[in-house]
Amino acid sequence: MRTFKIKLILLVSSLFLCSFSFAEMKLKSGVDDVSKEGYFSLSWEGEVAESVRLEMASSENFEAIERKYMINRDGKITLSGYGDGTFYFRLRDSKSNEVSNFVVVNVEHWPLDKAVTFFFVGLTLFVCLISTLLVCTRIKKTD
Amino acid sequence: MNAVVLSTEWAIAIVIVFGVLWVAFGWWLGRNNRTLDDFMLAGRNVGFAFASATAMATWITSNTTLLAPQLTYELGVWGMLGYSMAALGLILFAPLAKRIKALMPHGYTCGDFIRRRYGRVAWYVFLIVALAYSFGWLVSLGMGGGILISTLSGLDYRVGMSAILFICVCYTLLGGLKAVIATDFVQTIIILIGVILIAYVGISKLGLEEIHTAVEAKSPQLLNLLFPAALMFLFNNIFFGIGEIFHSNVWWSRAFAFKDKIGKKAFLLAGVLWLPIPIVTGFIALAAPALGLYPASSDMVGPLIAAKILGGVGAFFVFIVVFSAMASSLDSLLAATSDLITKDIYGGIINKNADKEKLLKVSKVSIVILGVITWALCFPRIDTLAAILMITGAFVASTIWPIVFGLYFRRLNGTVAALAMAGGSAVGLTLYFQVGYYVSALSSCVVSLFVCLIGLMAYDEKFDWKRLQ
Structure with missing residues (x-):
């Protein structure tokens, strides 16, 4: 019964993800890399709708969204001017559905x-x- | 969100019209070229107006129009000011140009000077440095063409890159340095009018306060005067710019080509006029947060924002200005690098007995070969403009002191000069990978100075200046 439940959850979640064309996002220079200059590039694979926004928060659970960015059709964005800290990024559509994984960026200036x-x-x-x-x-x- | 504001048809039309104009102009100017001096040095008879314009236009490159906004976007206010300080390269080269012309009135290349002043070992090291830089710059210019066209019109990067390379190779081949200098004059006028227009429209459409508020809220580090990487970058870029000009045959060939007593004034004026250009082009990158525009790659930020602020007509101007800026540098670099290959590598190593007619043919063939190699290197678009260009900073900054001491002091000998260039380049490259591009030129220059100072204390060469004649 327990195995069946897990399978069901996996099936439902995969259907859920397919319907929102889940995009895999990554930091260009490698996940969890450290930026020493406050600029970095994020990229994602797969088609995303124009209404999708890139969200930034200071915590993993995205309790408070601090910045939102319009994204381009190139599947990549370069951000700059960040101070020291750990920042979390994810893609979200207009209905507040997550359409990507989240990425952690550490900024630690010289x-x-x-x-x-x-x-x-x-x-x-x-x-x-x-x-x-x-x-x-x-x-x-x-x- | 994407910058595409020009239709593909318009972009192709501009490239074709300008391409045909430049090539026809090059053919017309070069129709009376008969000798190697005509082709390589425009008959050594370039007057003040053309001299100032070519110095300025050559220094306004895709780097000024694309890299200055990139550095402002990445390193903020210091990035913008630091980039404009590259004008010091032109200003400080002014007295050197006078000295070069006085010491070598019949010289052809900077390689000539290094070989006669320091001997073959230093000359080999110098050729490696000069060629590494030339290819770095050529690739960044070719890439700049592709990035510009793809950002503004959506046309494939490789098409734009191939088109600009093809056009520049054609008219440099047909007209030699005379065509390069004359097209530079026209391109300078286009660039100056275009930049003033873009700055005026940009500032009147987006207020300074709005820009400042948005940057402070979304990218605060860009306004921080104690931004560590940007602080390191400031003097690094100054020495990179000085190294680029002091060592490069692009500038030496101009020093040889200008009439007597013209070089110093022309380089001074060009430097002063060039200084505000990167501030104008760089400043527009600070409008990114206010407009909510964020580029895929930071070297696209300039055209992206200019197109957004100025719309379709503005994009047309941006396209023409940046296209002219790139062409004016690409042709100069093709001509100067081909001179170096012809006189130093072919005439100095491969076929020492080659006559001037043979050298003229080799010069033309090497322009084509350089174009093909640059095209092949640009094709994969391996990195951003800054990353590609700045790696050459490690090489060029190592030549500053050997050139200054070589032009004014008899004491410095060839072995020390070779060690200074090789040691400086090695340390600069190491720090480029260990720390970042913003320290490579500075560290290279420091090491080179120490080696030269030790050499000056240890040896007394008593070089005879007449050997340069």
């Missing part, structure tokens, strides 16, 4: 001290280059 170090190394190098060019052109002028 430490600020590392970035500032690179910035000042760059600045120092730039000052060196400008000084060298100024000195060189002045010397050659005098020559």
Whole structure:
């Protein structure tokens, strides 16, 4: 009886998923990958209706939808400008039916001290280059 | 949601009309080319107006029109400002152009300089660097053509990419550098009018406040002045731009081709005029959150938003502007890389006794071969424009110091210059994969400087400048 129930649930859920053309969504650079720059690409396979929206939430159960995005017909979207944190994405149609799995994106920016170090190394190098060019052109002028 | 605003028929019509115009113009300009100097260096007689226009138009590329919005979309305000700082490459090359013309009045390529100044080992390393960069840039330009046409008209990426490559190969082949410089002049006028028009319509249609509010709410990191990756990117891009110009035969061939005392003024003016262009083209990417438009790939964001803001007529202008920008760079790069292959690889390694007539033929054949190789590399569209172009930053930034020291100091010897370029490139490439594209050029340049400084302290070459004549 228990096996029959499980089979029935699987059958019903597969019919349910087929009727909403369930799309498999993934993070372009690999599921659960870490973005160090706050931008990332999500892609999905299979046809999805124009009314479908990409939803973002901070929790796995999508209790509060924080952002909604219109999607394009390319089956892919690139988002940017995210701060540190863990974000969950899924596709949903206009009747609030889920039409994809959810994907987890972790954003963890480079430490600020590392970035500032690179910035000042760059600045120092730039000052060196400008000084060298100024000195060189002045010397050659005098020559 | 998709940007497609031009019908496929319109897109094909624009490509055909512009293609026929550029090719016919190239044939007309090149009909009197007789010598290698005519074909490769436009008779060494380019005046101030053409010189400034070609320097500016060549530097406005698909990278300015497609990559600046991409970097703004990914790295925010610093991405936009950082990209515009690539103008420093042109500005700082101004005194170098004067020095190059004075040291080598009869020179042909930057490879000539490296071989005579540093010897064969450094020259081999330099050729690898120069060719790696040339192909990276050529591929990004070919891809840019395909992305533009597919985003605005829905025409297959491969069709647009093939069309722009075919057109540029044809008119560069027919007209040589003379055709490249003259078409650049026309293309500069088109680009300037188009960019001003797009900026005016864009700002009047979408208020600054609306854009700011939407970015702050949906992509806050883009406005953060302490955005770590963007902070790293700023000086990296400056050195990438400087490296691109200092080492590339695209700019050296112009320094040789311009009339005496023209180069310095032309490069300065071109740099100053170029500076605001990426700010205008990059800024429109910040309108993405306000419009609710998010691209499939971040290198499509520029045309996507411009088409949305400006509609069908605007898309027509965007198409022509970006198409002109790409053509103006692609032709220059084809001509300059073919010069490098002809003079340095064929004339310097394969057939040292080749006369000028033979070299002229080789130059034309190499333009066709370069076009075919670029087409094959563009075909699979392996990555975004930024990823493809920025990898070359590791190579080009390593050449900055060997070129500056080589032009002004007698002390630096060839072995040190070769080590500086090889070491800088190796470290830059390693950090490209370990950290990201936004540190590769900077790290490469730092390593190259250290190697050069050690070399300057350890050796005293006393190079004779007359060997460059």
